[in-house]
Amino acid sequence: MEDGKPVWAPHPVDGFQLGTIVDIGADTLTIEPLNQKGRTFLASMSQVFPAEEDVNKHMEDNCSLMYLNEATLLNNVRLRYNKDHIYTYVANILIAVNPYYDIHKLYGLDAIKTYQGKSLGTLPPHVYAIADKAYRDMKVLKMSQSIIVSGESGAGKTENTKFVLRYLTTTYGSGQDIDERIVEANPLLEAFGNAKTVRNNNSSRFGKFVEIHFNEKNAVVGGFVSHYLLEKSRICMQSNDERNYHIFYRLCAGASEDIKKRLHLDSPDSFRHLKAGALKDPLLDDMGDFNRMCVAMKKIGLDDTEKLDLFRVVAGVLHLGNIDFEETGSSSGGCILKTQSGQTLEYCADLLALDPGDLRVSLTTRIMLTTAGGAKGTVIKVPLKVEQANNARDALAKAVYSRLFDHVVKRVNQCFPFETSSNFIGVLDIAGFEYFEHNSFEQFCINYCNEKLQQFFNERILKEEQELYQREGLGVNEVHYVDNQDCIDLVEAKLVGVLDILDEENRLPQPSDQHFALAVHSKHKDHFRLTVPRKSKLTIHRNLRDDEGFIIRHFAGAVCYETIRFVEKNNDALHMSLESLMSESKDRFVRELFENSIPNKDSKQKAGKLGFISVGNKFKVRVFVKV
Numbered sequence: 001m002e003d004g005k006p007v008w009a010p011h012p013v014d015g016f017q018l019g020t021i022v023d024i025g026a027d028t029l030t031i032e033p034l035n036q037k038g039r040t041f042l043a044s045m046s047q048v049f050p051a052e053e054d055v056n057k058h059m060e061d062n063c064s065l066m067y068l069n070e071a072t073l074l075n076n077v078r079l080r081y082n083k084d085h086i087y088t089y090v091a092n093i094l095i096a097v098n099p100y101y102d103i104h105k106l107y108g109l110d111a112i113k114t115y116q117g118k119s120l121g122t123l124p125p126h127v128y129a130i131a132d133k134a135y136r137d138m139k140v141l142k143m144s145q146s147i148i149v150s151g152e153s154g155a156g157k158t159e160n161t162k163f164v165l166r167y168l169t170t171t172y173g174s175g176q177d178i179d180e181r182i183v184e185a186n187p188l189l190e191a192f193g194n195a196k197t198v199r200n201n202n203s204s205r206f207g208k209f210v211e212i213h214f215n216e217k218n219a220v221v222g223g224f225v226s227h228y229l230l231e232k233s234r235i236c237m238q239s240n241d242e243r244n245y246h247i248f249y250r251l252c253a254g255a256s257e258d259i260k261k262r263l264h265l266d267s268p269d270s271f272r273h274l275k276a277g278a279l280k281d282p283l284l285d286d287m288g289d290f291n292r293m294c295v296a297m298k299k300i301g302l303d304d305t306e307k308l309d310l311f312r313v314v315a316g317v318l319h320l321g322n323i324d325f326e327e328t329g330s331s332s333g334g335c336i337l338k339t340q341s342g343q344t345l346e347y348c349a350d351l352l353a354l355d356p357g358d359l360r361v362s363l364t365t366r367i368m369l370t371t372a373g374g375a376k377g378t379v380i381k382v383p384l385k386v387e388q389a390n391n392a393r394d395a396l397a398k399a400v401y402s403r404l405f406d407h408v409v410k411r412v413n414q415c416f417p418f419e420t421s422s423n424f425i426g427v428l429d430i431a432g433f434e435y436f437e438h439n440s441f442e443q444f445c446i447n448y449c450n451e452k453l454q455q456f457f458n459e460r461i462l463k464e465e466q467e468l469y470q471r472e473g474l475g476v477n478e479v480h481y482v483d484n485q486d487c488i489d490l491v492e493a494k495l496v497g498v499l500d501i502l503d504e505e506n507r508l509p510q511p512s513d514q515h516f517a518l519a520v521h522s523k524h525k526d527h528f529r530l531t532v533p534r535k536s537k538l539t540i541h542r543n544l545r546d547d548e549g550f551i552i553r554h555f556a557g558a559v560c561y562e563t564i565r566f567v568e569k570n571n572d573a574l575h576m577s578l579e580s581l582m583s584e585s586k587d588r589f590v591r592e593l594f595e596n597s598i599p600n601k602d603s604k605q606k607a608g609k610l611g612f613i614s615v616g617n618k619f620k621v622r623v624f625v626k627v
């Protein structure tokens with residue numbers, strides 16, 4: 001940095017501001033802002049960066065900047081964004097800024113044609129250029145390729161994923177309607193897996209990996225979607241200004257009178273699972289979206305019966321949520337259904353083809369199998385308290401809806417079948433690093449996933465590239481980066497990793513979130529990456545006790561996780577009575593949703609308690625085996 005030349009110095013709102021250095025201290029610099037002469041301030045040396053000669057000139061590739069640092073990168077991206085150039089490269093990585101409006105001709109057919117077969121960098125940065133590079137690499141290297149799309153909620157991940165899919169299927173499709181089906185599958189997935197949140201009114205509440213498969217001639221032959229960690233808590237609870245999954249409101253708004261009658265549907269404010277959140281959003285047109293969704297369903301080959309099956313289960317989940325319980329007042333201490341819930345129970349039983357009596361019993365009692373003594377294997381019905389029955393009702397609603405979502409994904413996959421394929425291009429659309437005021441199990445899994453992606457990035461971009469520079473004797477200065485293996489081990493190591501500690505807790509006769517949090521602290525007392533909430537910089541977290549949470553120092557920052565409900569959220573198993581109730585539904589569609597879900601009978605009898613299916617470990621295996 002030279003005297004008198006502009007530099008970028010920290011700014012509380014804009015990130016950085018231009019100024020000149022007027023004095024140099026031991027570790028600080030005195031800066032005079034260019035637009036506020038005479039109002040100097042001190043800035044730490046490590047936060048002041050050299051600015052480009054011409055701060056108004058932008059580059060298509062950040063690597064072409066004379067000085068590449070955080071401030072010049074941000075300025076370059078901002079200059080370009082202001083001119084509607086939302087894409088910028090950093091070598092072969094693409095940065096995209098969400099414009100929140102349709103930029104004229106940016107994605108049309110002409111643009112698709114322009115990018116076909118063109119090397120990266122020969123045309124303005126574009127998501128199509130990345131898609132084409134993946135295709136050409138697949139063809140030349142004869143190897144499957146993957147594109148990772150990452151960013152915070154609302155950044156534009158899903159939209160860009162869709163552009164990649166559209167580009168590949170339009171450009172390298174086989175001309176059959178399979179190409180169209182791959183694109184048309186999105187509205188269906190979004191109807192069941194997206195919701196309005198405070199950050200995005202069409203937020204994907206699940207991660208997905210979409211594979212486009214190609215034959216030996218490198219033409220599209222089919223596709224396959226894998227999904228990860230649908231946010232189940234949303235089914236029974238939303239914050240004031242958020243909503244449940246789109247399908248619930250669309251069905252209430254758009255179904256014909258006949259269907260509404262058959263499904264006993266009313267307005268959203270008559271359902272407990274909807275009325276806690278925002279019922280409407282001025283930017284969402286539930287009725288129009290319902291009609292568009294039906295068109296998409298038809299295009300991907302769903303007939304009226306299949307459509308009605310989906311709607312029936314959605315309605316069943318809504319009615320289930322309206323069932324209320326009250327204490328019996330008897331010495332058994334159990335509960336019964338409130339009288340006014342009788343009709344709702346009938347509706348629910350009708351829609352899910354269950355025996356109303358069995359549903360009533362399954363919601364208010366829990367079946368236990370004895371494991372010892374003379375009466376080994378005897379069935380005992382344990383009455384549930386009101387709170388336990390509420391939990392059982394909600395657990396059932398979540399289980400039914402998430403099985404339905406699994407089914408939707410499975411059904412979508414049947415729309416673009418392929419027998420064999422030579423290679424695929426995969427697009428991973430998964431939430432970026434998350435840090436809210438309250439962070440729970442979902443944030444924990446997402447941030448663990450991002451920690452793994454960061455490691456992949458470190459290895460692939462920083463380590464391997466630098467090794468290449470060294471081999472070729474380029475004499476490029478070494479770029480230092482923080483190895484995050486210790487953080488990954490903290491989460492996934494066998495037995496002592498947080499995921500295994502949590503599984504261990506779930507297997508205890510009386511698992512508790514508090515015991516789990518304490519076990520995490522005791523197993524990692526002096527771990528650099530882990531500490532207790534009272535060490536947080538934020539008061540809100542400092543108020544948590546040691547048995548209520550932990551802080552993990554991630555690559556992107558420290559996050560305080562509140563461990564309340566970690567144990568519950570980590571268990572995908574339903575109480576045995578509810579599980580068997582569903583798998584004995586008189587309706588084939590409902591029955592099949594619960595097929596293969598009953599854990600091995602012997603293991604259950606051995607355990608003599610509720611089966612356990614680990615959500616955390618399922619997530620760990622599924623995300624990283626695929627990518």
Ligand SMILES: Nc1ncnc2c1ncn2[C@@H]1O[C@H](COP(=O)(O)OP(=O)(O)OP(=O)(O)O)[C@@H](O)[C@H]1O
Pocket residue numbers: 098099100101102103151152153154155156157158159160200202203204205431
């Ligand atoms: N390239 C784009 N052009 C125009 N609008 C866009 C573009 N990218 C995103 N948007 C707008 O921003 C909204 C949010 O984008 P998107 O749903 O892709 O975000 P996301 O990163 O996938 O968020 P989440 O993680 O919450 O699912 C879109 O519904 C769309 O209205």
